[in-house]
Amino acid sequence: MDYVSALVPPIVMAVFFFGVVAIIIKSQGGPNKAKEDAIVDAAIARAEAVRQPADNGAKD
Numbered sequence: 001m002d003y004v005s006a007l008v009p010p011i012v013m014a015v016f017f018f019g020v021v022a023i024i025i026k027s028q029g030g031p032n033k034a035k036e037d038a039i040v041d042a043a044i045a046r047a048e049a050v051r052q053p054a055d056n057g058a059k060d
């Protein structure tokens with residue numbers, strides 16, 4: 001029975017890993033894609049807006 005207790009943790013972790021991968025794959029695209037793209041675009045625009053005044057204000 002020692003072999004069973006040695007195999008259970010890797011099997012449980014493998015099943016969990018494949019479940020997480022399946023959820024990630026299923027959530028790609030579709031209606032979530034537009035929402036995720038909008039969030040990323042907003043974050044990039046915010047980062048560029050913060051960076052631009054610092055670049056333009058530094059004159060020698």
